[in-house]
Amino acid sequence: MNDRGFDNQDLQNYLDFAIALAKDCGKIMSKSFRKSHFVKYKGIVDIVTEVDVASQGYAVNALKKAFPDHSILAEEDGLNISKGSKFKWIIDPLDGTTNYAHGIPIFCFSAALEVNSAIVMGCAYNPISEELFFATEGGGAYFNGKRVHVSKTTIxxxxxxxxxxxxxxxxxxxxxxxxxxxxxxxxxxxxxxxxxxxxxxxxxxxxxxxxxxxxxxxxxxxxxxxxxxxxxxxxxxxxxxxxxxxxxxxxxxxxxxxxxxxxxxxxxxxx
Structure with a gap:
């Protein structure tokens, strides 16, 4: 048991769930990529598509089912489900909506788990390039299964x-x-x-x-x-x-x- 109140196996289980969720939401994005979309304006140029909504709906329902006592914070409609839990999932159902709506393949789904105000785990997935990033607190950062490190540029x-x-x-x-x-x-x-x-x-x-x-x-x-x-x-x-x-x-x-x-x-x- 660590200082956060769970062990490494718990953290791995959360990560496995997050990665599976990211890939499922990635399928939702891929299915409609470069097709016509219903676009709603949240501001003068800030948009949301039906795919943002579908991806978030899928993710939130999956989280509610798997972790009914956990809080959830997600982008669309300012979703904030507070359960008074030390566990909070922070979800971006489609980061890069403008790119997505214009057929530019630079976007992703992301999920992070915050425990007692610290981010302990998360992942991001671009279903078009099949780029999967994930990290756990104290466990390193990974890109498509390979551990990665920042650049060495000093100048x-x-x-x-x-x-x-x-x-x-x-x-x-x-x-x-x-x-x-x-x-x-x-x-x-x-x-x-x-x-x-x-x-x-x-x-x-x-x-x-x-x-x-x-x-x-x-x-x-x-x-x-x-x-x-x-x-x-x-x-x-x-x-x-x-x-x-x-x-x-x-x-x-x-x-x-x-x-x-x-x-x-x-x-x-x-x-």
């Missing part, structure tokens, strides 16, 4: 980063454009892939050297933050304070360029 100017922009960028002064400009002139390149979860997984796997974004939600950061830690990277807020996944800002890197990124991002009128 900031040679780093490849990723970021994103808020859906309400037209009206939100906290729009990330200044950061993008200030960082992009100092690095090799910046990618805007459209999936925060995969940005974090790619950073953990060493494909990217770092990632930052603001105006995120807990389901965007929960699993990915654990993946970064277990891959040997560093994950904080913009000013290198401990990450709070409910505080909407994240800075993740291989740890070797973290100070350089934070130096730019922490100078912020809205911090």
């Amino acid at each position: 900031f100017e040679r780093s490849l980063l990723a970021t994103g922009f808020p859906y309400d960028k037209k009206s939100n002064p906290d729009d990330n454009f200044d950061h993008f400009r200030d960082i992009s002139i100092n690095v090799r390149g910046i990618r805007r892939l459209g999936s925060a979860v995969l940005d974090l997984c790619y950073t953990a796997s060493g494909f990217l050297d770092g990632y930052w974004e603001l105006n995120l939600n807990s389901w965007d950061m929960a699993f990915g933050s654990l993946m970064i830690k277990e891959a040997g990277g560093e994950v904080t807020d913009f000013c290198k304070m401990p990450l709070d996944i409910y505080n909407r800002r994240i800075l993740a890197s291989n740890g070797l360029i973290h100070d350089e990124l934070s130096r730019i991002l922490c100078i912020d009128r809205n911090q």
Whole structure:
């Protein structure tokens, strides 16, 4: 029995369940990929499709059946089922909805388990590329069954980063454009892939050297933050304070360029 109140076998059982759930929801996504969709607007440009809803519905029903006493937090309609439990599942049923709706194969399902305010397990799955990422607290980070680690890039100017922009960028002064400009002139390149979860997984796997974004939600950061830690990277807020996944800002890197990124991002009128 560990400090969280369960043993390693329990953690493995939760992980096995999460991976099976991710693959089942991946089948829902794959079946309708590059087909016409019913699109509902949550804002001026922020959308949800019938596949987001179907994936979440499947996941939530499966969780209720398997763990009736666990709490669940999920993206669509702000689903928040509170059971007063120390166990809380945090679900993103389709991260990268805009990509999905446009037929761009960069999206995923993600699940994370929070126990007493700490993320202890999670996974992410892109059914098109069949990329499966998973991590457990103290157990390492994995990509398609192989343990992964963050990159070894030490020279900031040679780093490849990723970021994103808020859906309400037209009206939100906290729009990330200044950061993008200030960082992009100092690095090799910046990618805007459209999936925060995969940005974090790619950073953990060493494909990217770092990632930052603001105006995120807990389901965007929960699993990915654990993946970064277990891959040997560093994950904080913009000013290198401990990450709070409910505080909407994240800075993740291989740890070797973290100070350089934070130096730019922490100078912020809205911090």
